[in-house]
Amino acid sequence: MLLATNDGELANALLHPKKDVPKTYVVKVRGLMSDEDLDRWRRGVDLEDGRTLPAKAKMLRHEDDKTWFEITIREGRNQQIRRMGEATGFFVMRLARTSFAGIDHEGLRPGQLRRMTAQELKALQETYGVPRRIPKGAPRQAPLPEAGAPPRVRSAKSARSETTPRAAERPAPRARERGGRAAKRGRS
Secondary structure: OOOOOOOHHHHHHHHOHHHOOOEEEEEEEEOOOOHHHHHHHHHOOEEOOEEOOOOEEEEEEEEOOEEEEEEEEOOOOOOHHHHHHHHHOOOEEEEEEEEEOOEEOOOOOOOOOOOOOHHHHHHHHHHOOOOOOOOOOOOOOOOOOOOOOOOOOOOHHHHOOOOOOOOOOOOOOOOOOOOHHHHHOOOO
């Protein structure tokens, strides 16, 4: 699950640690976790940079000597879940984000994209303190093209006039003489 935006204020609000944005993951660890082990993740785990905030965690299943569970954290520390696994003795084998700030991947195949609805965008802006007006006529649900489909908008490179030489085709600038203009005028 990846959320992409060109709105710097919204990106900052969603990524700032003070905003407590929920991120949900499905985690596969080596070893059989008990409810007590999972409670340790729920209460917070001591890491080298401090104790993690309490998390929501739900056991999904055991598979041979592996455990699958879902966890929702509200911090954004580097490699947080993997480090929590190391600190508790459960090596993280697989990790997939399923939700970010309440936006989930429900109904999407791996690699598939979709645009956020105007309602989702407005809810994010209101929840995380970005008071920006949504433009009139914003799509309610505009699907993105499938992966590999040609883009609808021409790039600046392809939109250039064929009469304008590209940088590689332009003549090189003349080298300046040592000393520049002052040397030519006889000044130092």
